[in-house]
Amino acid sequence: MEFVPYRLLCNQPKELRRKLEEKGELVVTVDGEPMAIMLSVPKGSLEDLMLLLSQVRTHLAVDAMREDARQQGLDHLAPDEIDEVVGVGRRERWGQGKAI
Secondary structure, eight states, X not given: OEEEETHHHHHOHHHHHHHHHHHSEEEEEETTEEEEEEEOOOXXXXXXXXXXXXXXXXXXXXXXXXXXXXXXXXXXXXHHHHHHHHHHHHHHHHTOSSXX
16 A cells, blocks of 8 residues: 655646556545545446445445444443334434434
C-alpha cells in the first residue's frame, strides 16, 4: 500500500497516474492522514467494483453500530427489549405516538 500526498493530484498528475497504474491502489493523504483511496478500474468492471465498495461501507457501518451498542451496554438486550428500542426509534423518526 503506497501513500501519496494530496498535493500530488494537483502538482504532478502524470506521476500520480503512473503510480496508480503501477500499484493498482493508492492512499491519498492530507497532512499525513489518510483521506481517500484511489483504485485502478479494469475495463468493464466499474459497476461490480462500486457494488463491492458499497458492501464494504455497509459492513463498516454495521460494525460501528455494533461497537456503539457494546459501549452503551445494549449488546445483551432480550428480544422484547430490542423491539422496544426499535419502536422508540421508529416513533421518533416518524413522529407517531404508538409503536409500529
